[in-house]
Amino acid sequence: AAEWGYTKRNGPFTWAKNYPTAAGIRQSPVDIDTALATSDSSLESKPLRWKYVPQNTRTIVNSGHGWRVDVDSEGSELVGGPLEGTYKLQQFHCHWGSSSDKGSEHTVDGQSYAAELHLVHWNSSKYADCGEAADYPDGLTVLGVLLKVGAKNPELQKVIDLIPSISHRGEKTEVKEAIDPAKMLPKTLSYWTYLGSLTVPPCNESVTWILFKEPVEVSEEQLAAFRSLRCYKRGEECPCDEVDGLLISNYRPTLPLGTRELRECGS
Ligand SMILES: NS(=O)(=O)c1ccc(C(=O)NCC(F)(F)F)cc1
Ligand SMILES: [Zn+2]
Numbered sequence: 001a002a003e004w005g006y007t008k009r010n011g012p013f014t015w016a017k018n019y020p021t022a023a024g025i026r027q028s029p030v031d032i033d034t035a036l037a038t039s040d041s042s043l044e045s046k047p048l049r050w051k052y053v054p055q056n057t058r059t060i061v062n063s064g065h066g067w068r069v070d071v072d073s074e075g076s077e078l079v080g081g082p083l084e085g086t087y088k089l090q091q092f093h094c095h096w097g098s099s100s101d102k103g104s105e106h107t108v109d110g111q112s113y114a115a116e117l118h119l120v121h122w123n124s125s126k127y128a129d130c131g132e133a134a135d136y137p138d139g140l141t142v143l144g145v146l147l148k149v150g151a152k153n154p155e156l157q158k159v160i161d162l163i164p165s166i167s168h169r170g171e172k173t174e175v176k177e178a179i180d181p182a183k184m185l186p187k188t189l190s191y192w193t194y195l196g197s198l199t200v201p202p203c204n205e206s207v208t209w210i211l212f213k214e215p216v217e218v219s220e221e222q223l224a225a226f227r228s229l230r231c232y233k234r235g236e237e238c239p240c241d242e243v244d245g246l247l248i249s250n251y252r253p254t255l256p257l258g259t260r261e262l263r264e265c266g267s
Contacts, residue, residue, distance in 0.1 A: 003239070004201045005065065005231060012252045015201050022203040027255040028196030029105035032211065036262050037192055043265035048081035048189060048210065050143075052089055054178035060162045064169035064231050065200060066250045067159065068093040069179060073130075078121045078141060081265060082193045082208055085125030087141045092119045092181055095199070096226045098248040100149045103223070105199050105251045106211050108146070113215055114223055115147035116251070117156075118199075119181055134198070139206040145185060150217030155183040160225045168234040186214035190266025199252045213266070 004010050004018065016023040053075040060069045073088035096115040097103030104113035121141045122133035133139030147153075158179045165173045190213040197205045229247040232238045238245030 006250050019201040019203055024205050025258050026205040028199050029254050030257045031107045031254045032192050034109055037264040040263045046080045050078045052076050052181045054180040057175045057179045059172050060175055061172035062166040062169055062229055066093055087121035088124045090120045090122050090130040095251040103251055104146055113146040114149050117145040119143040134204050134206050141208045144211040146215040147218045148215040152219040160222050163225050168230050170233050186212050186216050188214045192264050194260050194262045
């Protein structure tokens, strides 16, 4: 089957053909209708807490759908807020658009941001690894950070500097200069949370989403670097009908929240 992607031929509106879960009722991303959010004292009483080990960021890879930094989960943990048990960091990656007026996956009151960073964690209290956890409704938690155009982001610059060495699909390289995921999070920790899914195939409905309210800045040049990644393998011709196979956009449009509860913590 033709590999899924973000072009007209293989993009989000075609995914349900090969991945029926993509047509489910607890899909992500969604538009955050701030008027619908209910503040929840139980969230306020258990602050979200995380611990990351910068030295554990191992490799960065061009997945063909974007860049992804794979992390050695040991030593990391995410607890509190809506979460039961302990979650460990597995990887982080980003979604962006062909221009900075779009590119985030979640939108807020209909407004898109230029990009969105995802820190992917798996429930190590109940499951053996990320792949197993991805098959259970409480298996994964993703911390989402909205990115808006502004100052150059020094921590993300460490990722940008590695992009030329992973220009084509499948290429990967060691992350030599430790990247601290904690430094990519916003200052204020207010967030929205709801039950959703992976935003890429197989779109498993196994994600507790925690989306920070405060956007973090990234520069236009840094966004342009993301768009220089190619979606095809070196030496192969470009399969996607994207202008010379550049990954200029890799975000999924929003799906209906339906009857799901949207909770918030902090103003
Ligand atoms: N864009 S997202 O929702 O943060 C996102 C998070 C995680 C994965 C992922 O681990 N896929 C591999 C798995 F788990 F085996 F299915 C894909 C997308
Ligand atoms: Zn993502």
